Amino acid sequence: MITDYxxxxxxxxxxxxxxxxxxxxxxxxxxxxxxxxxxxGDYADLYFEYNMSNSYSFREEHVKTIGQGISMGLxxxxxxxxxxxxxxxxxFSLEAMKQTAKTAGQIASGNKDVSPLVIKPRSLPDYxxxxxxxxxQPINEKVALxxxxxxxxxxxxxxxxxxxxxxxxxxxxxxxxxxxxxxSADRRPMIRFGVQVVAEQNDKRQGGSSGGGGRLGMEYxxxxxxxxxxxxxxxxxxxxxMLDAREAPAGEMEVVLGPADSGxxxxxxxxxGLEADFNRKETSNYSGKIGSRVASDLCTVVxxxxxxxxxxxxxxxxxxxxxxxxxxxxxxTLVGYMHDRISAKHFNVDSTGNGRRESFQCTxxxxxxxxxxxxxxxxxxxxxxxxxxxxxxKRFSGGQVNISNGDFVFSLTESYxxxxxxxxxxxxxxxxxxxxxxxxxxxxxxGNDYQxxxxxWTCGKDGQSVPVGVGTPTVKLSKLVVGGTGNE
Amino acid sequence: MGNAMNTSLSDLASHMVxxxxxxxxxxxxxxxxxxxxxxxxxxxxxxxxxxESNDRALGIRVFCDQKCAVSYTSDLRKPQLESFVKKxxxxxxxxxxxxxxxxxxxxxxxxxxxxxxLYDDQTNDVTASYALNKAKEAEEAALTYSDKITNSSGATxxxxxxxxxxxxxxxxxxxxxxxxxxxxxxxxxxxxxxxKRNDYWWTANRFLSELDDPKTVGVEAAxxxxxxxxxxxxxxxxxxxxxxxxxxxxxxxxxxxxxxxAAFYRNASYLIGREQTxxxxxxxxxxxxxxxxxxxxxxxxxxxxxxxxxxxxxNEGVLETVLCDVxxxxxxxxxxxxxxxxxxxxxxxxxxxxxxxxxxxxxxNDIIAQTKQGxxxxxxxxFGFNPITxxxxxxxxGFWIEDGKLTFPVTEVTISANLNDLMxxxxxxxxxxxxRASTMTPTFRVSEMTIAGL
Numbered sequence: 043m044i045t046d047y048x049x050x051x052x053x054x055x056x057x058x059x060x061x062x063x064x065x066x067x068x069x070x071x072x073x074x075x076x077x078x079x080x081x082x083g084d085y086a087d088l089y090f091e092y093n094m095s096n097s098y099s100f101r102e103e104h105v106k107t108i109g110q111g112i113s114m115g116l117x118x119x120x121x122x123x124x125x126x127x128x129x130x131x132x133x134f135s136l137e138a139m140k141q142t143a144k145t146a147g148q149i150a151s152g153n154k155d156v157s158p159l160v161i162k163p164r165s166l167p168d169y170x171x172x173x174x175x176x177x178x179q180p181i182n183e184k185v186a187l188x189x190x191x192x193x194x195x196x197x198x199x200x201x202x203x204x205x206x207x208x209x210x211x212x213x214x215x216x217x218x219x220x221x222x223x224x225x226s227a228d229r230r231p232m233i234r235f236g237v238q239v240v241a242e243q244n245d246k247r248q249g250g251s252s253g254g255g256g257r258l259g260m261e262y263x264x265x266x267x268x269x270x271x272x273x274x275x276x277x278x279x280x281x282x283x284m285l286d287a288r289e290a291p292a293g294e295m296e297v298v299l300g301p302a303d304s305g306x307x308x309x310x311x312x313x314x315g316l317e318a319d320f321n322r323k324e325t326s327n328y329s330g331k332i333g334s335r336v337a338s339d340l341c342t343v344v345x346x347x348x349x350x351x352x353x354x355x356x357x358x359x360x361x362x363x364x365x366x367x368x369x370x371x372x373x374x375t376l377v378g379y380m381h382d383r384i385s386a387k388h389f390n391v392d393s394t395g396n397g398r399r400e401s402f403q404c405t406x407x408x409x410x411x412x413x414x415x416x417x418x419x420x421x422x423x424x425x426x427x428x429x430x431x432x433x434x435x436k437r438f439s440g441g442q443v444n445i446s447n448g449d450f451v452f453s454l455t456e457s458y459x460x461x462x463x464x465x466x467x468x469x470x471x472x473x474x475x476x477x478x479x480x481x482x483x484x485x486x487x488x489g490n491d492y493q494x495x496x497x498x499w500t501c502g503k504d505g506q507s508v509p510v511g512v513g514t515p516t517v518k519l520s521k522l523v524v525g526g527t528g529n530e
Numbered sequence: 531m532g533n534a535m536n537t538s539l540s541d542l543a544s545h546m547v548x549x550x551x552x553x554x555x556x557x558x559x560x561x562x563x564x565x566x567x568x569x570x571x572x573x574x575x576x577x578x579x580x581x582e583s584n585d586r587a588l589g590i591r592v593f594c595d596q597k598c599a600v601s602y603t604s605d606l607r608k609p610q611l612e613s614f615v616k617k618x619x620x621x622x623x624x625x626x627x628x629x630x631x632x633x634x635x636x637x638x639x640x641x642x643x644x645x646x647x648l649y650d651d652q653t654n655d656v657t658a659s660y661a662l663n664k665a666k667e668a669e670e671a672a673l674t675y676s677d678k679i680t681n682s683s684g685a686t687x688x689x690x691x692x693x694x695x696x697x698x699x700x701x702x703x704x705x706x707x708x709x710x711x712x713x714x715x716x717x718x719x720x721x722x723x724x725x726k727r728n729d730y731w732w733t734a735n736r737f738l739s740e741l742d743d744p745k746t747v748g749v750e751a752a753x754x755x756x757x758x759x760x761x762x763x764x765x766x767x768x769x770x771x772x773x774x775x776x777x778x779x780x781x782x783x784x785x786x787x788x789x790x791x792a793a794f795y796r797n798a799s800y801l802i803g804r805e806q807t808x809x810x811x812x813x814x815x816x817x818x819x820x821x822x823x824x825x826x827x828x829x830x831x832x833x834x835x836x837x838x839x840x841x842x843x844x845n846e847g848v849l850e851t852v853l854c855d856v857x858x859x860x861x862x863x864x865x866x867x868x869x870x871x872x873x874x875x876x877x878x879x880x881x882x883x884x885x886x887x888x889x890x891x892x893x894x895n896d897i898i899a900q901t902k903q904g905x906x907x908x909x910x911x912x913f914g915f916n917p918i919t920x921x922x923x924x925x926x927x928g929f930w931i932e933d934g935k936l937t938f939p940v941t942e943v944t945i946s947a948n949l950n951d952l953m954x955x956x957x958x959x960x961x962x963x964x965x966r967a968s969t970m971t972p973t974f975r976v977s978e979m980t981i982a983g984l
Contacts, residue, residue: 057605101796104626110618111875112603113587126579132586132604148658149580181624204797240797240918247918249798292946292982293766323573325683325718327726403583442911442925446683446718446726449942451912451925473914473923473944475982523763525914525923525944525982 044068044225047163051227053215056092056114057134064134066090071219072158073136074118077143079221082152083120083127086143086221089360090116091402094177095212100188103205108181117402118143121384122150128405163225166357166364169348170257172231176211179260184209187263187270191237194274201285202278203247204240209233218362226358231257232509234353234497237273241281250281251455254496256353256511268496280437280456283468290457290469290526296432297474297522298425298460302493303438305512309413309501310441310450311478312336312343316370316378317396317408317503318385320445327448327479331376337482339374340418347395347411353497354412354511361397361406368394371482382408400506410501412511418488422516425487427463433524434458434465435474448478473525481519489516539564539586540705542606543697550592550615551699555622557633558699559835561589563874565692570658572665573684574673580658583690589874592618596627602875630860638856638866639702640837643830646706647823650737653691653709661687664713664744671748672717678756683716683728685748689738702835709736710826713744715751721759729754729909734966736824754908757929761939763983764930770904771945771979772897772931775964777907778971782816782887785953786969788917789843790869790880791858800920800950801849809849810953813890813974816844818853818869820883827884827968833872838883841867847954853880882969889972890959897958897975899934905945905981906931912944920949926981943983952976 044067045060053059058066071088078086097109116139117130127149131142176184188207195205214230236253252273255262263269299307312328320326328336337343347356347365356365361383369377381389382397385408398409426434437456443449452474458465494513501510543560550558567583588611589602599622603614669685688711695705712734719727731751733742773781793799801809810816820829820838832838834856842850854862855870855878870878898906911925923946929936947955960973 063607104628106598106625106628107877108599108621108625109875110599110601110614110621112601112605112614114605125577126581128579128581129583131584132606145582149577181621185624206796247797247800249916249918292944292980294984323683324681325726325728403585405579405581440913442913444728444911446728447721447941448725449911449925449927451914451944453912453914453923470919471914471916471921471923472946473912473925475912475925475942475944477942523942523944523982523984525925525946525980527921527923527946527948527980 043163044071044161047225048217048227052229053217053227055094056215058090058217066217070136071161074139074143075159075221076156077140078118078120078147079154079156081147081150082154083122083147083150085121087119087361088116088219089402090217091214093212093214095210096177097210098184098188098208100192100207103192105185105188113401115402116142118146119405120146120149125149126405130402159221160223161219161225162223164362166226166228169355169357170231170351172257172259173261174259175213175231176233176259177213183260191270191274194271195237195239195278198275198278199282201241201243201282202239203242206238208236218360220362224362226362228357231259233258233262235270235273237277239277239281241285243285246285248281248284248287250277250279250284252276252280253498256351256497257355258351284456287468287470290472291524292526294521294523296429297519297524298429298432298434299514299517300434300436301489301491301514301516302495304435304517305414305495305514306438306441306499307452308343308415308514309410309510309512310443310452311481313410313413314443314445315448315478316380318379318381318389319408321379322385322388325446327446328376334376335374336376336479337371337374338485340485340488341371341374341482342416343371344369344416345380345410345413349412349494349511352412352494352511353499353509354410356411359395359397360399363393363395363397365395365411380408380410382406398508400508404506407504409503409508410510412494412513414513415515415517417490417492417515420487420489422489422491425489425516425518426460426465428487428518429460429463432460433469434460443478450478451475469526475523475525481522484520485517486520487518491515540695543695546590546611546615547697547699549612550619553616553619555592555594555619557593559591560697561872561874562695563587563692565690567688567690568656568658568661569686569688570661570665571684571686572662572669574682575666575670577662578684587874590615590618591877592622593631594619594622596629596631597622597625598628598631599625600875600877630857633698633700634834634836634856636700639700639835640704640831643704643837644821646821646828646830648736648828649707650709652738653689653711656689661689668713668715668744668748671745672715672752675749675752676756678719678759679717679752680720681718683718685715687713696835698835704831704835706830711735711738711741713741713747715748717752717755719755719759727755727758727761729758736826758939761927761941763942764940764981765984766982768978769981770901770975770977772901772904772906772973772975774906774908774973775962775971777910778974779967779969780910782885782971783969784915785949786843786882786885789849789852791852791854791862792879793917794852795858795861798917800918805849805851807849808847809950810844810847811956812847813959814844814847814953814956815888816885817842818882818885822884825884827882829883832868833870833878834866836866836868836870838868841869853882855880885969887971889961889963891961892958894960894962894973897960897973898931898936900958901931901934901975904931905940906936907945922947922949922952943981945979945981947979952979
């Protein structure tokens with residue numbers, strides 16, 4: 043039954059697949075659970091992973107390097123009371139795996155004769171049914187994309203001095219068994235394409251970038267606004283726009299966030315604080331606030347792991363729970379957190395499918411998938427025209443939050459001054475800083491132009507990186523601190 | 531933790547070098563890394579997690595007639611490895627020729643390399659219960675320091691031992707071992723306005739016996755956390771900014787990040803063309819020193835197999851040199867500074883080892899005392915730096931200085947300046963050097979930055 047399921051799930055490259063040297067069968071699984079739980083731990087899971095990745099780097103009009111990577115291993119987790127034991131191995135010999143299971147189980151003390159578990163395969167939806175996995179496609183096709191983007195960027199304007207392009211693709215095969223008897227198998231493709239350019243004019247130099255991807259194959263590049271050509275031109279456009287950038291203002295003012303990428307602000311400002319591990323420990327600024335008003339009533343925030351082909355989507359989380367659409371904030375009121383197994387048990391709620399991990403080397407924890415602010419009913423032009431003096435934020439390079447108090451910082455790579463309701467001068471790279479709950483309470487207009495960002499974002503937490511998606515319509519904040527150098 | 535060392539891996543490395551040559555690679559480098567780690571976390575006195583790791587992975591770079599490919603794998607079964615090496619050679623054909631894609635010249639390699647005493651045998655003996663006890667002790671010291679400490683994100687102890695091996699088809703072979711342990715504590719206090727305040731403190735060293743006492747770490751973490759109570763924004767304006775040794779590290783690291791050959795040949799540094807000219811005030815001397823025994827960033831040979839050496843990057847404000855690996859040096863028509871680092875599956879790239887901003891003679895207290903009004907920064911957030919223009923803007927927290935004294939805590943502000951201006955405006959440098967991390971700075975003051983707040 044186990045082997046049939048693995049086959050059905052299209053797990054075929056891993057050494058633990060059916061034709062692999064270390065094909066996982068009933069006997070191995072039972073042996074490992076017995077070893078993991080022999081000290082009387084409460085719960086155990088076995089996470090097998092095989093990840094194949096390729097990367098292409100392009101510079102100075104040439105493909106410079108092609109890289110390949112294979113990582114594989116088994117991570118065993120044992121829970122006992124509030125304590126987690128974890129160990130992993132990169133060897134799939136039964137002896138090595140058994141030793142790993144025993145190591146993870148050492149946090150418990152006692153003796154138990156573990157009787158064989160009944161293991162049921164969980165049937166999974168398919169949110170990323172990619173026609174052809176990118177890894178399997180000819181290398182020539184990818185090389186051609188790199189050249190295409192490079193030519194497009196250079197042809198855009200003679201001031202484009204440097205173009206660097208990267209393309210990466212990966213396919214992750216995972217297999218998970220939990221001691222409550224559930225088995226899940228998932229195959230997760232991912233591609234990411236990025237163009238970075240430098241524009242030069244006299245002694246001024248500025249950079250610009252564009253990119254995207256997701257749980258997709260090469261078909262990603264066939265759309266007009268995601269083709270390699272388009273990304274090349276878009277990166278060039280940003281760099282050229284920024285050549286004329288002037289010093290940004292400093293201080294508190296009105297800020298309009300553009301659609302799609304500005305969702306990163308939401309991700310940092312509220313998303314992390316709503317991950318239930320922080321709330322279970324009461325270390326988040328949102329602890330104990332379910333049912334309270336935490337944002338302006340224009341704000342409804344959801345985390346949705348089921349968006350087709352999005353970078354943050356997962357068919358099943360890394361603890362065997364199906365991903366879902368979870369409402370976190372509804373019309374300004376906090377209604378739920380994102381859970382992993384441990385926090386769901388603590389709060390006595392159903393799993394939300396947010397238990398994720400970077401790899402077999404890591405323990406799962408509550409993580410975001412695709413986090414969005416849902417659309418409102420304002421026209422984006424109407425939002426801009428309501429601002430007398432402020433900043434329009436279009437592109438971000440990243441952000442960071444202090445979970446405990448909600449203070450955040452974001453870096454802008456493309457932003458403009460708004461004067462008398464109109465976008466005017468481009469501004470030099472600035473930061474936005476503020477406090478998550480405060481900022482969401484200052485949301486005064488929400489646009490009807492919701493967009494999911496193109497797949498670029500990676501979220502870091504406790505040293506683990508996972509791919510995520512963000513999305514938002516145009517949003518107006520009545521005040522936020524803009525960290526420029528220009529004095530008013 | 532068990533012993534990470536396994537001599538058969540060096541045999542494997544040399545076998546794979548030979549195998550790749552037979553399969554048509556003109557030059558090959560193999561990196562093998564092996565490590566064992568233990569990480570435990572305690573929260574509110576109870577063990578929260580015990581994690582053990584055993585890693586090993588092999589990385590390869592092949593050149594085929596000046597074409598290049600890099601790969602890594604943790605599948606070290608010999609038949610799989612051989613097919614992996616073959617595939618790497620195949621894939622290299624799809625890259626394009628680059629005349630700088632050659633190994634270092636034979637006379638560039640390190641012929642001998644020093645034992646820098648980077649490995650503490652005792653680290654192998656660290657058990658989960660030892661680590662849990664240390665973490666408990668540190669957290670308890672934080673929790674009992676003040677009744678204002680109301681919660682804890684926990685205390686984490688980590689220990690790791692590793693071995694790194696490097697072999698090239700030019701007959702270089704080298705290896706070294708290292709160890710590292712750290713203890714990190716993060717307490718939380720509730721503020722009057724319902725906000726939570728947190729800060730952290732830590733100790734780390736290659737040698738167990740050199741770590742700070744857990745109690746000291748816990749108390750310092752608690753002090754820093756309690757001192758953040760009542761933090762608020764300040765008004766927008768231009769003021770002097772004093773960086774403590776914890777926050778100053780990232781300023782110096784940011785400068786070093788663009789003072790290297792890779793940033794130069796990629797046209798991604800505002801320092802291009804600035805060598806032998808002033809890039810900072812006279813008070814600023816920054817050097818990279820890889821050969822200090824026991825220091826956290828030390829390395830006996832670099833990621834190209836070259837001998838490591840001290841390099842002065844900024845000498846009394848003048849940009850003396852930028853750090854180069856072999857590839858970037860050739861691109862720039864100069865010699866490597868022996869500063870290559872390399873990850874298991876990546877290309878070599880120039881990086882700092884122990885990066886030091888030299889302390890001078892002022893005490894940190896004098897620096898504060900001589901500041902009439904300004905911000906004393908103890909931490910920064912976010913990543914606002916444009917290497918091409920030097921524009922720098924980050925979130926900051928710390929304390930407001932009024933009449934030469936630290937007054938109330940400050941949060942939710944950004945500090946901004948062009949990095950070139952920031953470095954040139956350093957007008958006071960302390961005599962304190964924080965040696966815990968591989969980037970080491972004293973306290974220093976920047977005479978003027980824009981603080982954005984209310």
